[in-house]
Ligand SMILES: [Mg+2]
């Protein structure tokens with residue numbers, strides 16, 4: 290059975306957390322799958338909302354796990370946000386993970402005129418959220434940026450709240466609508482495809498987040514494949530609005546499906 | 553004010569802004585409450601609070617010279633414990649330490665037993681790890697309710713505004729996809745539980761918050777009397793439709809209307 294019959298398939302967008310790795314380890318079969326996709330000549334980008342580490346650190350981590358990737362293969366929200374901040378003369382108040390602070394070096398953060406939320410994890414304390422709220426509520430036109438708007442992800446301790454939950458909290462408190470940078474924002478997918486030189490209908494996105502990965506990609510005209518790894522839950526297959534083009538056990542199966550579809 | 557023939561079987565009275573502002577009783581409130589008591593109509597004192605236990609509210613009101621019994625106080629915290637007990641729920645409580653005494657017997661359930669999440673105001677628990685724990689509990693199965701003491705966005709603290717329970721309720725709703733049950737004003741459940749088996753059509757709510765007190769009460773069939781004290785701002789009465797059943801300068805005038813109606817309904821019977 291092949292659900293993805295598409296001889297033009299040329300570009301593959303892979304989510305990282307929950308597809309390539311889970312916690313600190315590679316997901317079984319995924320390293321081999323990426324290698325096979327590469328060898329078949331497909332263009333690959335790792336499209337992640339990961340904002341707990343820099344792209345460089347993530348690339349190093351993936352190399353350690355055996356993935357044939359480099360920093361430039363990784364598309365993450367931070368660089369996109371930073372060029373946006375610079376274009377618009379925005380000085381952010383950051384509520385992000387301390388690991389990604391280096392990405393913001395050289396960005397003026399004095400007298401902030403916007404708030405940026407990332408997956409701050411342990412940095413999401415009441416006082417830190419209050420601080421961000423205090424800045425928003427005192428702005429004439431509050432601007433809140435969210436690096437992705439994921440609901441949750443899976444970690445060593447189990448499922449953990451992702452940035453989207455805290456974005457929803459601040460949106461409600463300060464009566465503001467956040468501007469999303471990252472998946473499922475269409476611009477994020479489009480600029481990635483443009484950079485790859487691939488049309489939406491020539492591309493497939495593989496992810497474990499039915500809304501952000503699969504739904505976001507489909508909204509831009511890509512094929513969306515859901516894997517049953519990472520944060521996947523059986524209820525995702527009965528999602529009221531998102532219907533994946535295919536649901537497979539893991540990236541290994543997704544890769545087979547993709548390679549088959551081009552024949 | 554048109555007189556009515558409907559007998560009054562219960563009066564719900566808001567606290568802050570209606571009977572008192574901080575540590576001062578509203579002028580005339582103590583005497584008017586005494587007069588209302590003379591009718592024998594059942595009274596409940598209703599308030600949204602996330603940290604004051606029933607005992608704590610009671611002591612404050614007694615200190616202001618108001619006449620009441622502890623069991624006449626129906627707060628959002630009290631409504632929450634009432635709901636938990638009536639549905640036999642074992643909660644993970646995210647409430648202020650001072651509020652815990654309203655939840656006696658409900659505070660010690662282990663993680664494996666818990667089957668409800670209650671969000672009050674607990675800054676020490678409103679963090680990544682505890683909220684994630686609450687989130688996982690909500691996902692463990694259908695029917696783990698998310699109970700909100702109320703959904704206030706923020707409140708005033710001595711050092712400025714601070715986040716209320718609402719934002720954290722929204723965070724958990726967003727992540728889990730479930731909807732919260734709000735137990736405080738203006739939720740219909742709150743008014744219903746305060747009224748017990750009294751038909752809302754025979755009940756009156758007196759308060760200074762046009763939306764939460766008056767709008768909320770009227771939406772479930774009560775009459776709402778808006779008082780122009782506390783947080784009342786000029787023009788508030790036109791912010792809800794239909795408008796308040798009565799608008800009164802203060803609690804005393806609201807009681808005067810009730811006494812007149814009461815005399816009339818007694819005279820008819
Ligand atoms: Mg993922």
Ligand SMILES: [Mg+2]
Pocket residue numbers: 566567568569570759760761782
């Ligand atoms: Mg009030």
